[in-house]
Amino acid sequence: MTTLFAQPYDITASGFYFNTASEFSAKAAKLKNDYSQPVEEFEIQFIEGEYLDAKMFEALGVNQANHAAFLEAVTDWSDDDKIKVIIAVGEAGYKFTLGDDAPHQYEVNLYPADSIADLAAQFIEEGLYGEIPEPLRNYIDYEAIARDLSVEYEEILLGGTRYIYRCG
Structure with missing residues (x-):
């Protein structure tokens, strides 16, 4: 309460x-x-x-x-x-x-992840960058993708959980 x-x-x-x-x-x-x-x-x-x-x-x-x-x-x-x-x-x-506004009126993309590099790996796993053959995944520079993502995405720690978010 x-x-x-x-x-x-x-x-x-x-x-x-x-x-x-x-x-x-x-x-x-x-x-x-x-x-x-x-x-x-x-x-x-x-x-x-x-x-x-x-x-x-x-x-x-x-x-x-x-x-x-x-x-x-x-x-x-x-x-x-x-x-x-x-x-x-x-x-x-x-x-x-x-009382007037609703929480869903904002476009907030929210991902529970430990780092932006983890989010980059998640995006690749989900196919956001297209279909990448398994043998080629070892050559992907996740840190470079994370640096690119950090232009639009931010990190926040709330209640012991780290979130990566982007406001649209």
């Missing part, structure tokens, strides 16, 4: 932990500062949850206006969708509006 913390911008008020949007609304409506004034603005902080959820929180810049959509995405999206959004927004700089 993902736990967030609402830290009031008002220094005379104390924040609170929450797990759902309705819990946030109920606690925020009751919160008063030391002068019995309602507290209206909060900084939302990620406290506890899955690694990919924390990275997605960071990439999307979750705040008071979009925390409900974030909590919904945490439960509804697959890990693959989360990874693609983390890469598209956090690494490639694409814009994403929680």
